[in-house]
Amino acid sequence: MDKYVLITGSSSGLGKSAAQKLAQEGFKVFAGVRKQEDKQALEQLHSNIIPVFIDVTSDESVNRAFEKIKEHTDKLFALVNNAGVALAGPVEYIPVDILKKQFDINVFGAIRTAQKALPFMRDIDDCRIVNISSMASYGIFPFISPYCVSKRALDMFFNFLTLECKMPNLKVVSIKPGVVSTPIWNKSVDASLKNLENLCEEGKKKYAKEFDFLMKNALKNTEKGLNPQDIAELVFKVLTVKNPELSYNIGKDSVFARLMSYLPVKISNSLVKAGLKNRIG
Numbered sequence: 001m002d003k004y005v006l007i008t009g010s011s012s013g014l015g016k017s018a019a020q021k022l023a024q025e026g027f028k029v030f031a032g033v034r035k036q037e038d039k040q041a042l043e044q045l046h047s048n049i050i051p052v053f054i055d056v057t058s059d060e061s062v063n064r065a066f067e068k069i070k071e072h073t074d075k076l077f078a079l080v081n082n083a084g085v086a087l088a089g090p091v092e093y094i095p096v097d098i099l100k101k102q103f104d105i106n107v108f109g110a111i112r113t114a115q116k117a118l119p120f121m122r123d124i125d126d127c128r129i130v131n132i133s134s135m136a137s138y139g140i141f142p143f144i145s146p147y148c149v150s151k152r153a154l155d156m157f158f159n160f161l162t163l164e165c166k167m168p169n170l171k172v173v174s175i176k177p178g179v180v181s182t183p184i185w186n187k188s189v190d191a192s193l194k195n196l197e198n199l200c201e202e203g204k205k206k207y208a209k210e211f212d213f214l215m216k217n218a219l220k221n222t223e224k225g226l227n228p229q230d231i232a233e234l235v236f237k238v239l240t241v242k243n244p245e246l247s248y249n250i251g252k253d254s255v256f257a258r259l260m261s262y263l264p265v266k267i268s269n270s271l272v273k274a275g276l277k278n279r280i281g
């Protein structure tokens with residue numbers, strides 16, 4: 001029997017790689033997109049890929065996507081909550097609207113999609129929700145706090161789902177990649193530069209050096225990270241092993257972030273501050 005998987009945010013990066021890998025392995029993949037040209041590109045990628053328009057911040061869009069899915073099946077084996085953006089800014093000055101936007105996509109979007117997906121999962125023996133979280137979930141990256149906190153919140157909400165949900169057939173998994181070379185970094189720089197323009201003069205001046213460092217580092221990440229295919233392989237593993245772990249780290253930087261999270265906050269804060277001072281001055 002066909003196994004259907006929905007992946008949100010499949011236009012590029014990890015989502016696109018995962019859609020291609022799963023399609024090649026025989027899954028039927030509903031690949032979430034927001035633009036016509038991305039739909040066409042995905043249709044060409046593999047015949048097992050069925051693009052669906054889905055903006056995770058909109059009830060209407062998510063409802064429509066599931067109506068489309070229902071035209072094919074009423075049983076979903078897995079949801080991969082992958083859609084995401086990374087927004088940056090100093091807590092002292094960042095406009096609250098940016099925090100809301102960050103949460104709207106990375107957190108509420110994933111919950112909204114999962115709430116619609118769960119009824120499609122109830123009557124099958126084994127089903128999975130895979131969240132593409134991040135090493136950012138460990139909360140040790142100053143100036144990208146909106147992103148870090150959104151990933152922590154995502155992990156916490158879905159852990160509560162695991163504790164509460166009366167579906168023994170459901171396995172919820174968090175994948176926490178380190179840096180991966182995808183368009184997210186360029187997009188994040190563009191968005192952050194816009195945010196910076198919106199900061200008050202005092203904020204701009206006070207954090208100019210840190211922002212400059214952050215932007216340069218983000219641009220480096222477009223090249224120095226893991227290959228998105230590495231994450232696609234891991235998504236495939238998580239969907240095919242009998243008993244997946246609750247959480248996976250992928251990338252040395254992600255393992256390092258996890259180890260840091262075992263330290264008392266006082267000590268990890270000192271190490272992070274020393275690291276920042278060393279790199280920024």
Ligand SMILES: NC(=O)c1ccc[n+]([C@@H]2O[C@H](COP(=O)([O-])OP(=O)(O)OC[C@H]3O[C@@H](n4cnc5c(N)ncnc54)[C@H](OP(=O)(O)O)[C@@H]3O)[C@@H](O)[C@H]2O)c1
Binds near residue numbers: 014054176
């Ligand atoms: N790259 C990394 O280093 C890294 C590391 C750890 C975790 N991650 C996570 O991996 C996931 C994928 O990111 P990526 O690196 O592959 O970046 P990406 O190439 O920029 O992909 C992000 C995807 O999310 C989609 N998206 C954004 N807003 C959306 C919305 N409102 N509704 C539906 N889809 C939306 C984008 O669609 P459009 O093209 O239409 O904007 C795109 O398909 C994210 O959750 C990210 O946090 C990435």
